[in-house]
Amino acid sequence: xxxTRNGTRTGLDASIRVPDRLEATLQxxxxxxxxxxxxxxxxxxxxxxxxxxxxxxxxxxxxxxESWTDPPRLVRERRLGFVFQDQSLFxxxxxxANVAFGLQSRRTPRRAAEQVAQGWLDRFAIGHxxxxxxxxxxxxxxxxxxxxxxxxxxxxxxxxxxxxxxLDVGVATSLRIELARHLADYGGVSLLVTHDAxxxxxxxxxxxxxxxxxxAQSGSPQEVAAxxxxxxxxxLVGLNVIRDGETYRSFTPSSVTVSVHRPEGSARHQxxxxxxxxxxxGDAVRLLVAADGPVPRELLADVxxxxxxxxxxxxxxxxxxxxxxxxxxxxxxxxxx
Amino acid sequence: xxxxxxxxxxxTLGRPPAVLVVPAALAAALLVLPLVALVLDTPWSTxxxxxxxxxxxxxxxxxxxxxxxxxxxxxxxxTPLAWLLxxxxxxxxxxxxxxxxxxxxxxxxxxxxxxxxxxxRNGLVGPLLREGGITLPYTTGAVVIAHTFVSxxxxxxxxxxxxxxxxxxxxxxxxxxxxxxxxxxxxxxxxLAMPGILAGSVLxxxxxxxxxxxxxxxxxxxxxxxxxxxxxxxxxxxxxxxxARTLSMILLLASVAILAALRNRWLTTP
Numbered sequence: 306x307x308x309t310r311n312g313t314r315t316g317l318d319a320s321i322r323v324p325d326r327l328e329a330t331l332q333x334x335x336x337x338x339x340x341x342x343x344x345x346x347x348x349x350x351x352x353x354x355x356x357x358x359x360x361x362x363x364x365x366x367x368x369x370x371e372s373w374t375d376p377p378r379l380v381r382e383r384r385l386g387f388v389f390q391d392q393s394l395f396x397x398x399x400x401x402a403n404v405a406f407g408l409q410s411r412r413t414p415r416r417a418a419e420q421v422a423q424g425w426l427d428r429f430a431i432g433h434x435x436x437x438x439x440x441x442x443x444x445x446x447x448x449x450x451x452x453x454x455x456x457x458x459x460x461x462x463x464x465x466x467x468x469x470x471x472l473d474v475g476v477a478t479s480l481r482i483e484l485a486r487h488l489a490d491y492g493g494v495s496l497l498v499t500h501d502a503x504x505x506x507x508x509x510x511x512x513x514x515x516x517x518x519x520x521a522q523s524g525s526p527q528e529v530a531a532x533x534x535x536x537x538x539x540x541l542v543g544l545n546v547i548r549d550g551e552t553y554r555s556f557t558p559s560s561v562t563v564s565v566h567r568p569e570g571s572a573r574h575q576x577x578x579x580x581x582x583x584x585x586x587g588d589a590v591r592l593l594v595a596a597d598g599p600v601p602r603e604l605l606a607d608v609x610x611x612x613x614x615x616x617x618x619x620x621x622x623x624x625x626x627x628x629x630x631x632x633x634x635x636x637x638x639x640x641x642x
Numbered sequence: 643x644x645x646x647x648x649x650x651x652x653x654t655l656g657r658p659p660a661v662l663v664v665p666a667a668l669a670a671a672l673l674v675l676p677l678v679a680l681v682l683d684t685p686w687s688t689x690x691x692x693x694x695x696x697x698x699x700x701x702x703x704x705x706x707x708x709x710x711x712x713x714x715x716x717x718x719x720x721t722p723l724a725w726l727l728x729x730x731x732x733x734x735x736x737x738x739x740x741x742x743x744x745x746x747x748x749x750x751x752x753x754x755x756x757x758x759x760x761x762x763r764n765g766l767v768g769p770l771l772r773e774g775g776i777t778l779p780y781t782t783g784a785v786v787i788a789h790t791f792v793s794x795x796x797x798x799x800x801x802x803x804x805x806x807x808x809x810x811x812x813x814x815x816x817x818x819x820x821x822x823x824x825x826x827x828x829x830x831x832x833x834l835a836m837p838g839i840l841a842g843s844v845l846x847x848x849x850x851x852x853x854x855x856x857x858x859x860x861x862x863x864x865x866x867x868x869x870x871x872x873x874x875x876x877x878x879x880x881x882x883x884x885x886a887r888t889l890s891m892i893l894l895l896a897s898v899a900i901l902a903a904l905r906n907r908w909l910t911t912p
Contacts, residue, residue, distance in 0.1 A: 357818060359818075381817045393811060397830075406821070411820045454819070
């Protein structure tokens with residue numbers, strides 16, 4: 306499924322500059338899924354909106370060999386599917402009419418458009434809800450309609466802005482599995498903004514880490530998860546990362562030793578500070594410690610529930626953290642991407 | 643639906659003080675008494691006969707035509723203006739919005755004078771219209787223009803408010819689905835603004851029904867061409883107060899009907 310109505314899919318090539326908000330370059334081959342992750346306000350949504358033509362930008366966006374920026378195309382002239390963050394189904398139209406809307410806007414006659422739309426609802430296993438208005442749908446059902454609507458007009462570029470936000474965990478999980486299947490069938494480039502490491506690891510071929518309006522890291526999900534270059538991603542995948550110039554050192558929370566007194570010896574990797582939070586994590590108890598020092602940082606440490614009780618590890622308690630050199634992985638920032 | 647205050651609250655908070663109850667009762671009396679008097683004094687026995695008389699039928703017809711035409715003018719011209727104010731960012735938008743609201747507070751007779759000044763025989767554009775073979779003053783067309791002038795603001799502000807509250811969000815969604823602005827207006831903006839359009843139409847119609855000052859100033863008071871119900875009532879009151887009351891009763895009934903239609907929108911206590 307790499308042929309489109311307008312020719313062969315060749316993927317996405319974009320270089321985007323939105324003054325004061327974003328500067329990003331990305332390429333993605335057809336059929337690929339790019340997860341865009343990063344902290345709030347990093348510029349993830351701006352990236353999608355720039356690709357869609359919803360914010361003013363300089364640079365270029367080329368999709369399947371067609372330039373969307375030279376001459377500039379209006380939003381409606383870009384063949385894209387956008388799943389917006391807030392549920393944005395037209396409240397006065399049925400699920401079927403919502404999904405058919407894009408095709409009808411592009412001059413497919415109503416009956417034919419509704420036939421295609423019904424097919425998409427069936428694929429998402431919500432064909433029986435075709436006649437319902439969005440107000441009569443659950444969150445998960447509405448989001449399926451929104452994704453079906455974005456895919457129905459065979460877009461060249463699919464933009465998903467946190468499609469699982471606001472859904473119950475169970476609903477999000479099953480929708481994630483469904484979406485993975487549809488993305489695998491989809492021949493165009495997908496960009497998926499997410500806050501969840503699971504989305505990035507299960508749905509994406511590539512991960513684009515955006516931080517403070519710039520691409521901080523890009524690579525396969527495995528690479529990014531194993532060698533995160535930003536605190537944010539480290540936190541998402543549950544690693545501690547310490548940056549020292551261009552060198553990064555990472556270690557897992559379970560390799561950290563926690564003590565209430567200053568440890569003997571002179572471990573190189575040693576921090577001190579109060580516990581910020583305590584939460585169960587699998588079989589262990591995960592501590593978030595606000596370590597002081599020349600550069601204050603938050604570190605994760607896993608301890609057994611027994612140790613947590615015995616040492617009285619509650620928020621506010623001062624602790625010492627140390628980690629053996631052998632448990633630390635050292636790597637350099639690979640700026641070549 | 644009005645909610646009664648919780649009986650336990652009434653008990654624990656005590657009686658409403660006389661200093662509030664007495665002026666409230668006076669206000670209520672002032673509002674209700676004239677209407678009750680009108681209902682009691684209407685010569686109901688001859689009500690239907692009087693309705694059938696020539697001048698009354700003509701005035702009724704003219705009022706219906708003028709208010710109907712006013713609503714149509716609001717729908718056709720006012721809806722696009724409301725959309726422009728709600729959706730298009732242009733220089734002078736704030737000024738235009740303020741200008742649109744002026745007729746709301748303008749004394750109707752001033753509106754009439756303004757219309758004469760603009761469209762009258764010697765007005766700003768009146769001579770131009772006359773060259774084109776159009777003479778407005780003292781015609782039914784002038785009645786409709788006067789009514790539209792005073793009614794349009796109610797309509798435009800109501801519809802603009804509805805379009806604003808349904809938001810530009812859906813315009814963006816529609817554009818992402820390939821819709822032109824016209825398609826978006828037709829298929830998304832208009833249906834979502836429908837409650838505002840209905841409310842605005844009823845308000846404009848009600849305003850048109852009672853219009854007197856601007857009409858009599860700009861269009862005059864000629865039976866058959868420019869004499870609407872309010873003008874006829876005013877004229878009749880000099881010679882035949884009983885008939886004037888009958889005619890007033892008709893407009894009162896129409897107003898109550900409007901109120902009933904709007905009940906669910908504005909009379910619901912929050």
